[in-house]
Amino acid sequence: MARAQGARAQMALAFETIYGTPPASGFTKMPFATASLGAEQPLQASELLGYGRDPLEPIKDALTADGNVVVPIDAEAYGFWMKGAFGAPTTSGEGPYTHVFESGNWSLPSFSVEVGMPEVPSFAMYSxxxxxxxxxxxxxxxxLTSTVELVAQGEDLSTSTQIGTPATLSLKRFGxxxxxxxxxxxxxxxxxSAELTYQNNLDRIETIRADGKIEGADPSIAAMTGNITVRFADATLLNQAIGGQACALTFGYALPTGEALTVSVPRVFLPRPRREISGPQGVQVTFAWQAAQQANGxxxxxxxxxxxIEGY
Known part of the structure; x- marks a missing residue:
């Protein structure tokens, strides 16, 4: 009897033309470290009386499909997740190519993800x-890894893969x-250290449907937040926080072979932090920053x- 092992698990992704409809082709194999993406449907215990002390059978509740995937931050595959977060990029160049993803889009693309455990066999398609x-x-x-939180419409299970042979990418990880x-x-x-988080704050459209799935997920007000922890050596950041001015933060990675990833946040505000002295070692200060749209919109x-990659 075969037993599922994470080492043999596979994940592939393809963008959809119609929300909730997996494409027939165009899937790309995605590198990942862990995945909690899945569907669950709890049971509601019976509240009826008059049938003795033993309860009647439960009934099914609403279906929820969501979870996260932990993926490497690399030069190629990570662009698919950025397209999901921001929409299609503006691409220029003739190789190497420069892809620029920007926040603010009201409409975001949906995609299908197949997670396969071939030894069972069990293949779950999340559309x-x-x-x-x-x-x-x-x-x-x-x-260096990134956690990507996903909201899905539903899960369909099969004993065989539904994607054929997916395309593969060159894994060029940043460190x-x-x-x-x-x-x-x-x-x-x-x-x-530094942390950064981007949120689309998706609003699930939970309509009444016979299949229990959601109707969709609409992006709400976005948020870009994080924190930076520094050894307290000068008052530059502290003075900015006290004065309420904005600054631009840029987080970047670059490989010797030319691949690069840059996150630009042009208008960042810092809170006034507490400066704790916890012992004889150096004093560290953490600034929990928040970003806002630029003054010109x-x-x-x-x-x-x-x-x-020529295009996403």
């Missing part, structure tokens, strides 16, 4: 997937040592990826 949020942490060492954080175009000194955040 109507949309990116609710993505986040990651920057540090000095360790594996923490490839990273940089800049304020107004200048590297921030004494930075210990330009996007709150843009993600630029440079790679060899």
């Amino acid at each position: 109507g997937c949309m990116v609710d949020s993505f986040s990651w942490s920057m540090g000095r060492s360790g594996l 923490h040592y490839n990273g940089s954080v800049e304020r107004n175009g200048v590297n921030i000194g004494n930075i210990v 330009d996007p709150m955040v843009s993600v630029t990826i440079v790679n060899g």
Whole structure:
């Protein structure tokens, strides 16, 4: 009897033409570390009386399909998740290509994801997937991964794959040592760690349907937040927080072979932080920043990826 193992699990993704309808082709194999994407349907216990102490059989409740995938931040595959989060990019160049994803789109693309465990065999197709949020942490060492939160319309199970042979990508991962954080175009000194989170704040359309699935998910007011932790060595960030001024933050990675990923947040506000002295070691200060749209209405955040893919 075969038993499912994560080492043999497979994931593939393709964007949909019609929401909730998996495309017949065009799937791409996606690298991932973990996945909690799944559908669940709880049971409602019977409340009826007069049938003795033992309860009557329960009934099914509404179906919920969502979860997250933890993926490597790389030069090629991560662009698919960025397209889900922001919409199709503006692409320029003739190889390498520069893809610019921008926030602010009212309409976001949906996609289908198949997660397969071939040894059972069990293949789950999640249709109507949309990116609710993505986040990651920057540090000095360790594996660089991003958590992508998804909302799906539903799950369909099969004993065989429904996608044929998916396309494959070259895995070119960025590492923490490839990273940089800049304020107004200048590297921030004494930075210990950084976190950033983008949220679409999807609003699920939970209509009455015979199949129990949602009607869709509409993007609401977006949010770009995070924090930066620095060794307290000067008052530059503290003075900005006290004064209420905005600054531009840029989080970037670059490989020696030319591939790059840059997150630009042009208008960031810092809160006034607490400066705690917890012992004889160096004093660290954490600024939990928030971003806003630019004064001229330009996007709150843009993600630029440079790679060899012609288009997403």
